[in-house]
Amino acid sequence: MHETVAPDHQDIRQGVRRLCARFEGSYWQALDRERAYPTQFVQALTEEGYLAILIPEAYGGAGLPLSAAAAVLEEIHRSGGNGAACHAQMYTMGTLLRHGSEDQKRLWLPQIASGALRLQAFGVTEPGSGTDTSRITTFARRDGDRYVVNGQKIWISRAEHSDQLLLLCRTAPREASARPTDGMSVLLVDLREAVGHGLTIRPIRTMLNHATTELFFDDLEVPAANLIGEEGRGFSYILDGMNAERILIASECLGDGRFFVDRSSAYAAERQVFGRPIGQNQGVQFPIARAHVQIEAAALMVARASSLFDDGQACGTEANMAKLLASEASWAAADVCLQTHGGFGFAEEYDIERKFREARLYLTAPISTNLILSHVAVHVLGLPKSF
């Protein structure tokens, strides 16, 4: 029987807290204002090895379980920071690790582990397909020892801060494939060579500082040696990586939720109105207590999904449920925190409004709440599929 509670990794948590203490709210506020990338923060995490935590020791990483990576990201978010700038450096390499050839792994994984190579962009979403990945149309045509790629991607985060891109594209048309998800392949694109030679990256300004972009492929040539796994099986490779991503994002949500509860409690205990702390009023303290309860409940599901993952067991449903519960709990806590702070919650220097904007993303990405509910309705409860 598997453990239901993932290990707590106290040493790692303390190390991350110490690192994050060097990057105060003013650091994140300035970046947010400029929509700039947290280069120094990412460098510090890289130097201390946190981004290589999931890479096996044989390839230069720490070889630790997913629960350790989850602890790192939760602590970053609890400190008021944002791991979204670099979380994908931790898990995007999983597709290469699981499905790449030994030659590809020996070539790239040690460089990713040292931080010399950034593989933290992955391109799945397209403007025309939305959540229905079977409808992507970006196409890689085989031409001798290379592929020629044409098409468009949207919401591809960190592409301007990554050396490589894990690209999901079609190598056979949907209509010519036995199943709608057949005929897709994964290519590793070297962004350093591609930009200006068939790839254009256009940043998208959003309500949060997320370095997300649009990609335009116009006869981009990619060496055939950069195909990961077998041609035509790419969708299943990407799907394999999604559980890890959802569990890690859920951990960030827990960190956000705990940040909001910590800040709300501290402010409610200190702020005096009508001659007493606002937190003495049950109308103020009960919402904070409820937010705490909801986060603790979500944390149990995150721990369960994480321990199933680390035991090598199926965990698709648990990973989805963990992400849904944690994102909703953190969003509820964000709202409570803003309300508790009154007008001051809207002031940049308190970090609440920034974290409020950041926390909202996870109800939509990397998968929106409705699609998780649909998974549970159909695959757990046996209800008819709606699409």
Ligand SMILES: Cc1cc2nc3c(=O)[nH]c(=O)nc-3n(C[C@H](O)[C@H](O)[C@H](O)COP(=O)(O)OP(=O)(O)OC[C@H]3O[C@@H](n4cnc5c(N)ncnc54)[C@H](O)[C@@H]3O)c2cc1C
């Ligand atoms: C800041 C940001 C960063 C991102 N980073 C990346 C990235 O790095 N790489 C990448 O590939 N993608 C990325 N994404 C894309 C993200 O994964 C998608 O935005 C998300 O999966 C939702 O897809 P969509 O935007 O196409 O929405 P749509 O699929 O157009 O859906 C719109 C709304 O309709 C609902 N909906 C759709 N179909 C149904 C249905 N059948 N039943 C009920 N409800 C339905 C959805 O739940 C959603 O609320 C990012 C997005 C954002 C906003």
